[in-house]
Amino acid sequence: MKGKTKKIGEIFITTLFTAVFLLLLVMDSASAAEGPAVMIVDYVVEPEVFMPGDTGTITVTIKNMDTKSSETETTTTTAAGYTSSATTTSTISAEIDSIRLCSRSRDIEWLGEGFQRTKFPLGPGGSTTISIPIKAAAYAHDGTYFPEVYIEVDNGENVWHPVPVKVDSSSVEILEKDIPSEISLRESKEIAIVVANNRPNSVRGVNVFAKSKRNGLEFTPEGIYIGNLGAYEKRAVNFTLTPLFEGNNDVYFEAEYKNGDNVHHSELTSSVVVRSVADVKLILVNAPEFVFKGEIAKIEFDVANGMAKDIKAVSVMPAREGLRILPSESFIGDMEVGDIFSASFDVYTSNLSVGDTELPFKLVFRDVDTDREYETTGYEVHIEVKEPQKSELPEQTFFAVVLGIVVVVVVLVWVGVKRRRRRRQKKE
Numbered sequence: 001m002k003g004k005t006k007k008i009g010e011i012f013i014t015t016l017f018t019a020v021f022l023l024l025l026v027m028d029s030a031s032a033a034e035g036p037a038v039m040i041v042d043y044v045v046e047p048e049v050f051m052p053g054d055t056g057t058i059t060v061t062i063k064n065m066d067t068k069s070s071e072t073e074t075t076t077t078t079a080a081g082y083t084s085s086a087t088t089t090s091t092i093s094a095e096i097d098s099i100r101l102c103s104r105s106r107d108i109e110w111l112g113e114g115f116q117r118t119k120f121p122l123g124p125g126g127s128t129t130i131s132i133p134i135k136a137a138a139y140a141h142d143g144t145y146f147p148e149v150y151i152e153v154d155n156g157e158n159v160w161h162p163v164p165v166k167v168d169s170s171s172v173e174i175l176e177k178d179i180p181s182e183i184s185l186r187e188s189k190e191i192a193i194v195v196a197n198n199r200p201n202s203v204r205g206v207n208v209f210a211k212s213k214r215n216g217l218e219f220t221p222e223g224i225y226i227g228n229l230g231a232y233e234k235r236a237v238n239f240t241l242t243p244l245f246e247g248n249n250d251v252y253f254e255a256e257y258k259n260g261d262n263v264h265h266s267e268l269t270s271s272v273v274v275r276s277v278a279d280v281k282l283i284l285v286n287a288p289e290f291v292f293k294g295e296i297a298k299i300e301f302d303v304a305n306g307m308a309k310d311i312k313a314v315s316v317m318p319a320r321e322g323l324r325i326l327p328s329e330s331f332i333g334d335m336e337v338g339d340i341f342s343a344s345f346d347v348y349t350s351n352l353s354v355g356d357t358e359l360p361f362k363l364v365f366r367d368v369d370t371d372r373e374y375e376t377t378g379y380e381v382h383i384e385v386k387e388p389q390k391s392e393l394p395e396q397t398f399f400a401v402v403l404g405i406v407v408v409v410v411v412l413v414w415v416g417v418k419r420r421r422r423r424r425q426k427k428e
Contacts, residue, residue: 036094037065038122038153040161047260048201049166050136054262055111058101058134058163060149063127064094093121095154101132103147107140108165110147119154140167170198172206172229172257174268177236179251185276186374187307188242188367193268195237195255197229204228206257210239216249217272218242220370229257240370243274280305280335282316282363282379285342290384293354297347299381303363305335311365316343319360319378324348335365352385359383 042061050056097119101110111133122128132149144166151159178192197203206226210219220240229235243249253268286300305311314332318325330343347359362378 036092036122036124036153036156038094038096038151038156038159039063039065040149040151040159041127043149043161043163045163045165047262049168049199049259050140051171051199051259051262051264052136052140052167052169053138054259055133055135056260056262057131058147058149058165059129059131060161060163061127061129062096062099062122062151062159064122064124066092066094067125092155093123093126094156096120096122097152097154099130099132099149099151101134101147102150102160103145105145105147107137107167108145108147109135109137111135134165136165136167142168166200168200170200171264172197172199172203172255172266174208174253174255174266176268176270179270180272182273182275183241183243184279184307185243185246185274186279186376187309188240188370188372189309190238190369191241192236192238193253194234195226195229196234197232199259200231201259202228202230202233203257203259206235206255208237209254209256211252213250213252214247216243216245216247216274217251218244241272242370242372243272246274246276248273280307280311280314280363280365280374280376282361282376284379284381287381288383290386291349292386292388293352294350294388297349297383298344299347299359299361300342300344301361301379302340302342303332303335304340305337308337310334310336310368312368313364313366313373314341315364316361317364318345319362320358323351323359325359347383349385354385354387357383357385 039062040060041063044059046056046059047054100112103110120128134147144164146162146164149159149161149163151161153159173196175194175196177194178190180189180191183189193208195206195208204227206229207223208226209223211222212219218241220242224237224239226235226237241251249272251270251272253270255266257264257266281304283302283304284299285302286298288297291297301316303314303316305314312334314335315329316332317329325348326346330345332341332343335341345361359381360378361381363376364373366373
């Protein structure tokens with residue numbers, strides 16, 4: 001029991017001596033550190049989170065925390081046998097000799113390596129702001145680094161201050177939302193993509209562009225400005241897609257954005273097949289196989305909307321000039337999906353040449369979304385124009401007709417003579 005008590009006493013004495021030693025060490029350090037006390041009171045890292053290869057800044061606010069330190073100087077002057085003295089008191093400024101960045105990791109680099117700031121004073125209570133250029137290496141791994149800002153003070157204690165710098169390789173991504181795999185040649189369609197900021201910080205100046213690698217597709221508009229995207233924010237973007245010719249087309253989207261002042265790009269490639277399957281069709285319903293020159297040929301069509309959307313301003317019209325065809329345009333107007341309307345024309349054949357004739361007609365309509373006008377290849381009606389029939393009769397027929405006329409005349413004369421005789425007899 002006594003041995004245990006003795007051991008506890010030794011530990012207590014050792015602890016006491018240690019505490020006293022540390023206290024004296026602190027007092028000695030405080031005594032040795034007489035002079036202005038400089039501190040970093042604030043810092044800002046821009047961008048908030050770096051991407052590998054990004055450049056940016058650490059902006060620190062340095063302040064002289066000492067507001068009371070001063071020094072007194074006495075000046076003695078002797079003139080005409082008299083001696084006078086003057087005492088002046090002035091505050092002590094912190095003399096900043098240099099400011100630089102020290103990093104234990106090569107992932108964060110100081111772009112001002114070798115740069116020494118010109119010596120400048122910092123008065124009691126005064127502060128200043130300094131920006132230190134830095135760069136995250138292209139091979140930097142995701143994580144938080146702690147480079148140290150080092151301030152060398154001539155008449156005070158130097159300052160070491162670690163600043164956390166975050167690196168994250170996440171990017172802004174483009175995602176498909178509504179892009180058809182197939183589209184009709186004469187159909188404009190609205191497509192949609194999503195621009196997603198997968199980063200833990202906001203990005204700015206976001207632009208999205210769309211184009212076709214074969215130039216077989218037209219986008220309206222070609223680019224859309226989004227602006228800022230917050231951390232983990234998503235934004236839907238719509239384009240109107242108009243095919244220009246049939247075939248396979250690669251669709252290419254690009255997002256341009258800034259992380260701090262660093263420009264980055266993201267891409268998305270998709271594909272759209274353009275076909276002429278669903279379309280607005282002009283269907284021939286009735287037309288004569290032949291017509292005699294000078295007669296009127298009546299032609300009838302059906303107009304069918306086989307597209308997956310409504311259309312407007314639908315018209316059917318002749319595509320050949322110099323002919324008299326009425327009406328000159330058959331206006332139908334708006335057509336919903338699956339609608340069928342008729343259109344008819346009267347063709348005057350007096351100016352047509354004898355023989356086979358082609359009469360082309362075209363169909364014109366507008367897209368309800370883009371107001372873009374489309375024109376189909378139309379339909380060609382083939383009609384044979386024949387010479388008009390001649391009113392010629394055979395000789396026998398001609399003489400028979402003349403003989404009949406003579407007989408009729410003779411009979412009429414004989415009847416007339418007979419009536420006159422009867423009248424005379426009655427009078428007598």
